[in-house]
Amino acid sequence: MSMTDPIADLLTRVRNGANAQHHDVLVPASGLKAEVARILTEQGYIESVTKEPAPEGEAGERLRLVLKYTENRDPVITGIRRVSRPGRRYYVDHDHIPKVQGGLGTAIISTSHGVMTGHEARRAGIGGEVVAHVW
Numbered sequence: 001m002s003m004t005d006p007i008a009d010l011l012t013r014v015r016n017g018a019n020a021q022h023h024d025v026l027v028p029a030s031g032l033k034a035e036v037a038r039i040l041t042e043q044g045y046i047e048s049v050t051k052e053p054a055p056e057g058e059a060g061e062r063l064r065l066v067l068k069y070t071e072n073r074d075p076v077i078t079g080i081r082r083v084s085r086p087g088r089r090y091y092v093d094h095d096h097i098p099k100v101q102g103g104l105g106t107a108i109i110s111t112s113h114g115v116m117t118g119h120e121a122r123r124a125g126i127g128g129e130v131v132a133h134v135w
Helices: 006-019 031-042 118-124
Strands: 024-028 046-053 061-067 080-082 106-111 114-117 128-134
Touching: 006 024, 006 031, 006 061, 006 080, 006 128, 031 046, 031 061, 031 106, 031 114, 031 128, 106 118, 114 118
Parallel strands: none
Antiparallel strands: 024 061, 046 061, 080 128, 106 114, 106 128
16 A cells, blocks of 8 residues: 555544544654654643554554543544645745634644744744644
8 A cells, every 4th residue: 555645644543543532543653753743742632652663574663642632531632634735735934824723723834944833933933834733
């Protein structure tokens, strides 16, 4: 199975895992995915992320994202959406970084200074590729 958009795959696994109330989800590791997971953790959308070796006979490492729920067992992530896709990249300058859900959500931006939230990118005065919106 060829994967054309690994970030969309990551977001879908998180969305499906949260909706199914799984404790955690496993995704193949990559640098960008690790950065996206780091931001999800820092912003309080997921509990933690750890890198672990793949099981015997499989290549590469995997990321284990421990999902986060409210006291009523509702997922903390109510929505997660891929913005810039391989067929339709979406770049913005720092003046046009989107506010997600009126500032209640988080835009994940891939900049020349690394992956950061829309808020951080706006403060730093740099634009980049809008990877995803989370709320």
